[in-house]
Amino acid sequence: MSYYFAIIGTQDNPLFEYEFGTAKQGGDGVARFPEQARHMNQFIVHSSLDIVEEAQWAQGQMYFKCIDRFYNNYVSCFMTGGNVKFLLLHAPSQPAIANTSRASTSIAANPTSPQTEEAIKQFFTEVYENWVKTIMSPFYHVNMEVKSPVFRSRVAAAGKKYL
Amino acid sequence: MASSQPVKPPLAGQPAQAQRGSQAGLKYPSSGKTIYNRPLNRSRTQELSQASFAYLFGEMVSYAQKRVTGIQDLEKRLNVQGHPIGLKLLDLLLYREPTRSQTRPLNIIALLQFITTALWRHLFSRPADALEKSSNPETPDEYMISDNEPLVNQYISVPKEMNQLNCAAFVAGIVEGVCDGAGFPARVTAHSVGKGEEGELWPGKTVFLVKFQPEVVEREAYLGKS
Amino acid sequence: MSAAKAARQGEEIWKTKIDKVNAELVTLTYGTIVAQLCKDYESDYVEVNKQLDKMGYNIGLRLIEDYLAKSGTMRRCANFKETAEMIAKVGFKIFLNISPTISNWTTDSKQFSLIFDENPLADFVELPDDGRAQEELWFSNIFCGVLRGALEMVQMQVEAHFTSDVLRGQESTEMRVTLIRYIDDEMPVDDE
Numbered sequence: 001m002s003y004y005f006a007i008i009g010t011q012d013n014p015l016f017e018y019e020f021g022t023a024k025q026g027g028d029g030v031a032r033f034p035e036q037a038r039h040m041n042q043f044i045v046h047s048s049l050d051i052v053e054e055a056q057w058a059q060g061q062m063y064f065k066c067i068d069r070f071y072n073n074y075v076s077c078f079m080t081g082g083n084v085k086f087l088l089l090h091a092p093s094q095p096a097i098a099n100t101s102r103a104s105t106s107i108a109a110n111p112t113s114p115q116t117e118e119a120i121k122q123f124f125t126e127v128y129e130n131w132v133k134t135i136m137s138p139f140y141h142v143n144m145e146v147k148s149p150v151f152r153s154r155v156a157a158a159g160k161k162y163l
Numbered sequence: 164m165a166s167s168q169p170v171k172p173p174l175a176g177q178p179a180q181a182q183r184g185s186q187a188g189l190k191y192p193s194s195g196k197t198i199y200n201r202p203l204n205r206s207r208t209q210e211l212s213q214a215s216f217a218y219l220f221g222e223m224v225s226y227a228q229k230r231v232t233g234i235q236d237l238e239k240r241l242n243v244q245g246h247p248i249g250l251k252l253l254d255l256l257l258y259r260e261p262t263r264s265q266t267r268p269l270n271i272i273a274l275l276q277f278i279t280t281a282l283w284r285h286l287f288s289r290p291a292d293a294l295e296k297s298s299n300p301e302t303p304d305e306y307m308i309s310d311n312e313p314l315v316n317q318y319i320s321v322p323k324e325m326n327q328l329n330c331a332a333f334v335a336g337i338v339e340g341v342c343d344g345a346g347f348p349a350r351v352t353a354h355s356v357g358k359g360e361e362g363e364l365w366p367g368k369t370v371f372l373v374k375f376q377p378e379v380v381e382r383e384a385y386l387g388k389s
Numbered sequence: 390m391s392a393a394k395a396a397r398q399g400e401e402i403w404k405t406k407i408d409k410v411n412a413e414l415v416t417l418t419y420g421t422i423v424a425q426l427c428k429d430y431e432s433d434y435v436e437v438n439k440q441l442d443k444m445g446y447n448i449g450l451r452l453i454e455d456y457l458a459k460s461g462t463m464r465r466c467a468n469f470k471e472t473a474e475m476i477a478k479v480g481f482k483i484f485l486n487i488s489p490t491i492s493n494w495t496t497d498s499k500q501f502s503l504i505f506d507e508n509p510l511a512d513f514v515e516l517p518d519d520g521r522a523q524e525e526l527w528f529s530n531i532f533c534g535v536l537r538g539a540l541e542m543v544q545m546q547v548e549a550h551f552t553s554d555v556l557r558g559q560e561s562t563e564m565r566v567t568l569i570r571y572i573d574d575e576m577p578v579d580d581e
Contacts, residue, residue, distance in 0.1 A: 060266030081257040082344040136513035138420030190558025209412035215484045222444040
């Protein structure tokens, strides 16, 4: 399972991005996007913003679960109070088989299972905590890129812990 | 970590991404004392003296006074200084809500209730005194939040030539920041309604006029129908 | 007055005589002041330090009366060591609910350091990552001005400056305070 995580500002501008692979089930935490897919990640995530914009006034929950799918790429979303979007693109190593009779609970195998949804929620929640710490600084202005290596390591740790 | 971080082309015409591991970067103490190590709720219930707030606020006002040409300009400046605080508090306070009620406000009423309760309690340890919708059919985009005794006006002795000044413009800026951040762009202004007469119950009473932009009202009407 | 007694007095005043507000309101207000100064002076941090010191000085001039009233102090401190104790354990305590540690006295008892383990002004703060702020900006510089202004009102000319700050990536936050002289009542006081 490979992940591409992006934080998108209120002007649809990217503020942070991070690519990683699963650390579960013996995963080494390294993303394995095929080279051509890697270039697509940003565009897939960006194109799901329209859906996010529609959904944002329909529900007040911050966690939107999986909101978009592009072939084997699933996009989950979390929206902060300040309308900043956390988008997580998750691409299972093997395409998920719809209506499989042998339902697997592994996050890697089933991108829309409740277990996966919950794991992603926990990931987002932990990132949110660190996000709020970032924006509380008087020197953080809206839509500023986040360059802090500490923030990056916090996101990495959350990914490792839950995904 | 670095191995999984190729530098990618920027998104759709956006300015270049932050180069990772930029050689300079911030330094951190070895104790690991950074903003990320400090629990967000640590100062949630902590208190400082009201005097320390009054002194800082007073200096903010007199500094601003030197750089403006009139009262309106000064109030605008105080508003601008409050605005980022609103943006920050919006998420800090939502973060602190119990999971069940941790929801983004979806309509004007939910937003204003968040402001008059959660925000006011946080800043002033009590809810606002009243929330009303404009009864004027010409201005359905206007709402009024009343505070009988704004904290920011209690300690500030305004110079005579500035007696029109309402320092609650700073609070108005905070409120405006919350509105803008939550996706309800608005203009918020503070107005003294107390007449300053002797024997008056609330001589410092202030009304915060929240005027939403047309798109907010339109969206509200549209969402209400569906 | 002994250090322990000063600490007890500070605690007592804080508990009984002080009107309080949410700490985060103060923190955020100070943050927006410094951020605005950085903007107005286009990140000329040396100038921002000066402005913060000036604001502090103005505050100090007024704050001393409040301090004397709250602490019920009628007499002058016997010496500069006692002054230091009162600053750390009563002054900082009753305004900011912290008590910085006093250390590094010089042998002539005219210079000491205040070590801030806690600093409510700097909560939530990360300095701008512009390669300069951590070299040049003293975020809490307003404290220096407050001490200078307040002590001047009680006939002490002091110089105060920060020598380190955890916000700069240093191991501690330390301010150095030096007694220049006791001011004779009839001598006019020079501001700068």
